Structures are given as C-alpha cells and as structure tokens.
Amino acid sequence: MTAILELKNVSKNFGGVSAVSNVSFGLKQGEIVGLIGPNGAGKTTLVNLVTGVHSLSDGQVIFKGEDVGSQKPFQAARRGLARTFQIVQPFPEMTVLENVSAGAVFGGAAGGIAAGQEAAQAELDFVGLGHVANEPASSLSLPNRKRLELAKSLAMKPSVLLLDEVNAGLNASEIDDALKLIEQISGRGVTILIIEHLMKVVLSVSERLLVLHHGELIADGTPKQVVEDQRVIEAYLGAKFAERYKVAG
Amino acid sequence: MSIAAVVAYTIALALIPQFAGNYETRIAISVAMFSALALSWNFIGGFTGYPSFSTAAFFGLGCYIGALSQRAGLPAEAAWMIATVGVAAFAAALGAIILRLKGHYFAIGSIAIVEVTRLIISSWGSVTGGGDGLNVPLMTGTPDVVAARILYIMLAVMGGAFVATVIVDRSRLGFGLRCIHQNEDAADMVGVDTTRFKIAAFVLSALFCGLVGAVYASWVGYIDPTDSFSILLTVKVPVMALLGGAGTLAGPIVGAGVFVLLEEFFWANFLQWNRAILGIIIVFLIFFLPGGLLKIRYKNLLKKLSANRSADRSNTVSEGEAKG
Ligand SMILES: Nc1ncnc2c1ncn2[C@@H]1O[C@H](COP(=O)(O)OP(=O)(O)O)[C@@H](O)[C@H]1O
Numbered sequence: 107m108t109a110i111l112e113l114k115n116v117s118k119n120f121g122g123v124s125a126v127s128n129v130s131f132g133l134k135q136g137e138i139v140g141l142i143g144p145n146g147a148g149k150t151t152l153v154n155l156v157t158g159v160h161s162l163s164d165g166q167v168i169f170k171g172e173d174v175g176s177q178k179p180f181q182a183a184r185r186g187l188a189r190t191f192q193i194v195q196p197f198p199e200m201t202v203l204e205n206v207s208a209g210a211v212f213g214g215a216a217g218g219i220a221a222g223q224e225a226a227q228a229e230l231d232f233v234g235l236g237h238v239a240n241e242p243a244s245s246l247s248l249p250n251r252k253r254l255e256l257a258k259s260l261a262m263k264p265s266v267l268l269l270d271e272v273n274a275g276l277n278a279s280e281i282d283d284a285l286k287l288i289e290q291i292s293g294r295g296v297t298i299l300i301i302e303h304l305m306k307v308v309l310s311v312s313e314r315l316l317v318l319h320h321g322e323l324i325a326d327g328t329p330k331q332v333v334e335d336q337r338v339i340e341a342y343l344g345a346k347f348a349e350r351y352k353v354a355g
Numbered sequence: 356m357s358i359a360a361v362v363a364y365t366i367a368l369a370l371i372p373q374f375a376g377n378y379e380t381r382i383a384i385s386v387a388m389f390s391a392l393a394l395s396w397n398f399i400g401g402f403t404g405y406p407s408f409s410t411a412a413f414f415g416l417g418c419y420i421g422a423l424s425q426r427a428g429l430p431a432e433a434a435w436m437i438a439t440v441g442v443a444a445f446a447a448a449l450g451a452i453i454l455r456l457k458g459h460y461f462a463i464g465s466i467a468i469v470e471v472t473r474l475i476i477s478s479w480g481s482v483t484g485g486g487d488g489l490n491v492p493l494m495t496g497t498p499d500v501v502a503a504r505i506l507y508i509m510l511a512v513m514g515g516a517f518v519a520t521v522i523v524d525r526s527r528l529g530f531g532l533r534c535i536h537q538n539e540d541a542a543d544m545v546g547v548d549t550t551r552f553k554i555a556a557f558v559l560s561a562l563f564c565g566l567v568g569a570v571y572a573s574w575v576g577y578i579d580p581t582d583s584f585s586i587l588l589t590v591k592v593p594v595m596a597l598l599g600g601a602g603t604l605a606g607p608i609v610g611a612g613v614f615v616l617l618e619e620f621f622w623a624n625f626l627q628w629n630r631a632i633l634g635i636i637i638v639f640l641i642f643f644l645p646g647g648l649l650k651i652r653y654k655n656l657l658k659k660l661s662a663n664r665s666a667d668r669s670n671t672v673s674e675g676e677a678k679g
C-alpha cells in the first residue's frame with residue numbers, strides 16, 4: 107500500500123544551523139506512528155515543514171500523491187493535513203465552542219457557521235469538553251487546553267493528524283486519558299503521527315517508531331526493533347532503558 | 356437590539372433639516388460622515404485588529420477621484436461610484452503589500468501611505484492642481500436644499516457601512532477576521548486564508564471612505580491636498596471607533612457621535628482648546644476605557660467607584676489584568 111504522507115530527503119536549515127537533514131519516511135493510511143527524539147532534535151520543525159509553516163530547504167513532501175512542498179498552512183488544513191501545536195494556540199477571547207467551530211468552518215466541510223457549531227459540539231463531546239463549550243478558551247486548565255487543540259484539529263476532519271507533544275505537561279493519569287483518546291481517533295481511520303520527547307509515553311500506542319537525533323532520522327521500525335537499535339541506545343535511550351525494556355517486554 | 360437603535364438614530368438624524376437650522380444640519384452631516392468613516396475603520400482595526408491609519412489616504416483619494424471625474428463632465432453620482440471603485444482597487448493592490456506588516460510596523464506603514472498619496476497628489480499639479488487645490492462643480496439648489504440632500508446621502512453611506520458590518524459580523528468573513536485578530540498563526544492553521552481575509556477587510560475599510568470623500572468634495576466645492584489627506588482625520592477616526600468600542604456593531608457610530616458633539620462643544624466654548632480634546636480623549640481611552648463606551652460594565656463601574664472610595668486600589672488592578 108502506498109503512503110498517504112511521504113517525506114523524501116526533507117531538509118531545513120535556519121541560517122547555518124541544520125535543524126532537519128535528509129529525512130525520508132512514509133505514513134500508511136490508518137497507522138499510528140510515534141516520532142521521538144530529545145528536545146532540539148527537530149521534531150517541531152519537521153511538523154512545520156509538513157504543514158507549510160516553514161519552507162523546505164530541500165526535499166519533497168507528498169500528500170495523497172500530490173507534491174505539497176510549497177503549500178501554505180491554511181492549504182494544508184483544508185487538504186486534511188492537521189496538526190496541534192506544542193505550545194497551545196487558542197483564540198483566547200472566544201468560547202471553547204467557537205474555537206472548535208473555526209476548525210470546522212475553515213478547515214473542515216461545514217458549510218456555514220451554524221453547521222460548524224454543530225460539528226464542533228460533537229467533537230467537544232468526543233474529547234470530553236462538552237460541558238465547558240460556552241466558557242472562554244482562556245479559562246481552561248492545561249489538560250483541557252490540550253484537548254481543545256485536539257478537538258479543533260478533529261473538527262477539520264483530517265486524514266492525517268500530527269500531534270506535537272500533546273502529552274507534555276500532563277500527569278500520568280492525564281496522559282493515560284489522552285492516549286485513550288488518540289487510540290479512539292485512530293479508530294476513526296485517521297492516520298496519526300504522535301510526537302514526543304519521552305519514548306515511554308508513545309511506546310504503548312505506536313505501531314511504528316521514528317527516532318530523530320540532531321535533525322537526522324536514525325531509526326524507523328517497530329518499537330521492539332527501535333529500542334534494540336544500537337544507534338538509538340547510544341544516541342538517545344542510554345543502556346539502562348534498553349535493559350529495562352527487555353526485562354519488561 | 357443595537358440594529359433597532361441604529362435605525363432609530365438614523366431616522367432622527369434624517370429629521371434634523373425639518374426641525375432645525377443649517378448649523379444643526381451641518382453637524383448632522385459631520386456625524387453621519389464620521390460614523391461612516393469609523394464603521395469603515397472597524398473592519399480592519401476592530402474586527403481584524405490591524406491598527407490602520409490609512410483613513411485619510413482613502414478619503415483623500417476619494418475626494419480627488421470624485422472631483423476629477425466631475426470636472427471631466429460626469430454627473431456627481433457617477434463620479435462617486437468611480438471614486439468608490441477606484442479607492443477599493445487601490446486598497447486591494449496596496450493591501451497585498453502592507454498587510455504583511457504587523458503591529459506597530461503596520462501602523463507606521465499605514466500612516467506613511469497617507470503622506471505618500473498626499474505628496475503624489477500635490478506634486479502632480481498638471482492633473483490635480485497641486486497645492487492650489489481644485490474647484491468642484493457646485494450642486495444646484497439653495498444651501499438648505501443642498502445640505503439636506505448631502506445629509507441624506509451621508510446617512511445612506513453610513514447605513515450601507517452599518518449593513519455591511521452586520522453582514523460581515525454574521526458571516527464566515529467576520530468569523531475569520533476575529534480569528535486573525537486573536538491569533539493569526541492559529542487562524543492560518545485551522546484553514547483561514549489570512550492574506551485574502553485581511554485584504555477583504557482592508558478593502559471594506561477603504562471603499563466607504565472613498566465614497567464619503569467624493570461626496571464631501573461635491574458638498575464643499577473645493578478641495579486641496581492638506582485638507583483631503585489630513586493627519587488629524589486619520590487619527591480622529593480610529594479614536595472615534597475605539598471610543599465607542601472597536602469590533603462592536605454600533606460602537607463606531609456611538610463614538611463618532613459623541614466625539615463630534617464634544618468637539619463642537621469645545622469649539623464653540625474654548626476655541627483655543629479644540630485640539631486638546633483629541634489628546635485628552637486618547638489618554639482617557641488608553642487608561643480608562645480599553646474596550647470603549649459600549650463595553651463598559653456600568654454596574655461594575657458603580658460598584659468599583661464606591662468600593663474604591665473606602666478601600667484600596669487592588670480592585671482596579673485585578674480588573675485591568677482581566678482585560679489584558
Ligand atoms: N524558526 C527557527 N529559527 C531558527 N532556528 C530554529 C527555528 N525553529 C527551530 N529552530 C532550531 O532548530 C532545532 C530544532 O528545533 P525543534 O524542531 O523545535 O526541536 P524539537 O521540537 O525536537 O524539540 C533547534 O536547534 C532550534 O533552535
């Protein structure tokens with residue numbers, strides 16, 4: 107099966123700094139893939155390259171067979187390529203419902219504002235924010251802001267969803283809830299790339315893992331293959347983690 | 356509710372020539388004219404949150420396009436339409452460039468446009484008459500008849516700008532502009548074509564100004580670059596919109612009405628203080644009325660005043676934080 111999203115030799119330099127270099131991988135329809143790497147590895151930059159926030163220094167991004175390397179963010183959204191922000195980006199003075207309807211009205215299929223609100227309410231119920239629909243977005247707690255981000259991108263009816271550190275800043279039980287939600291989203295047939303700096307968070311949900319280190323993709327395989335990979339152990343995990351994983355797994 | 360109030364207010368203004376003299380009619384024209392200008396500004400400054408100071412450029416170009424068309428022999432109505440379309444096209448072309456700037460940079464860029472257009476008009480003497488200005492064919496009729504007619508036209512423009520405001524407010528366009536105002540990157544990311552939306556807002560903020568300028572030129576019968584591209588006008592109009600409440604439906608109308616009446620009062624009573632009123636209102640707005648007259652919670656204000664008298668000032672601080 108061909109990939110729904112494919113990156114071919116993607117690179118990005120900021121001035122002299124190479125943030126992403128020569129990264130290639132594909133996401134298959136319906137997959138959940140984890141993208142991990144320490145802070146500064148280039149994960150967010152990669153998301154920005156795929157969604158048109160940054161222009162590519164080199165390489166190609168192919169979405170549903172189309173070269174989308176020069177798209178703008180709003181075009182990515184309308185094509186069904188949605189993302190959440192590592193640093194949540196609400197419309198602070200709008201209600202939670204209005205925030206999510208923006209996704210439905212501009213990025214999704216909703217014809218008008220009324221249809222957008224209906225679609226938005228459904229997504230809010232899905233992520234568990236139905237009861238605060240009419241509160242201002244700025245009043246939400248951090249876990250709820252992350253859910254709002256998620257609902258907003260779901261309202262865009264994406265076929266591929268890039269989740270940039272949706273779990274950062276959450277405690278263990280909140281992370282469990284968020285992961286359950288992500289599995290449900292995947293159950294709808296949405297292809298998901300879940301980005302994390304901590305491997306243990308994504309290990310349980312990912313069918314496949316990608317490891318980014320200093321902007322380079324150093325591993326691409328099943329969780330088991332990746333944690334046993336010598337380069338990953340040296341560069342990122344440390345020997346201790348690999349030992350523990352072997353014992354536990 | 357505010358729609359009904361605006362309709363009633365418009366009718367009341369339209370009745371002024373029947374019941375009052377030429378002086379009151381002239382003030383009513385001023386009120387209608389500045390209401391239309393402030394409503395226009397509201398599209399870019401209020402809905403979108405881009406602090407535009409281009410009003411005088413659009414107004415001045417409207418004056419000149421209208422006046423030149425009339426001098427070329429076109430009837431006034433045709434000249435006004437040409438001015439409207441011409442200024443809208445100018446804003447569309449310019450918007451694509453200037454709307455790349457944000458915040459203070461946009462504000463400075465937009466004020467530079469006023470100066471540049473003024474310089475072009477005053478240097479292009481062979482066509483525009485340069486610094487000597489231009490005479491515009493006078494409207495036929497007694498002064499009273501002409502004034503009443505101008506008032507109705509200005510009220511129609513104000514009404515048109517208000518209807519456009521209501522439509523935009525309820526449409527995808529208005530929703531997208533509010534998203535841009537609150538977080539432009541997030542708006543982009545949910546699928547708002549921010550460039551096109553901002554240009555649409557900029558064009559809306561321009562076309563009514565162009566029309567008002569052309570009608571103004573027909574009314575006064577003489578225009579020159581200093582009067583048409585006045586920096587005072589370009590500052591006054593946003594202040595009016597902010598005074599009433601930027602981003603609200605009726606705020607610009609309220610602000611324009613209050614401002615024109617205050618100005619008239621100061622003008623009549625303290626001639627030399629007239630300019631100071633603008634400064635006082637600006638300072639007042641920045642410190643006490645960040646949301647404008649329509650957004651004050653009058654009940655809270657009373658409570659706060661009585662609380663302040665007895666207690667310390669901590670209430671005021673927390674209220675200020677909630678706004679920010
Ligand atoms: N807009 C930018 N301008 C310059 N450098 C940037 C920019 N965005 C990211 N970088 C740099 O690129 C590298 C990767 O950053 P980032 O993608 O945010 O990493 P991660 O998300 O994996 O923590 C870092 O060295 C960062 O400083």
Ligand SMILES: [Mg+2]
Nearest residue numbers: 149150151192
């Ligand atoms: Mg990051």
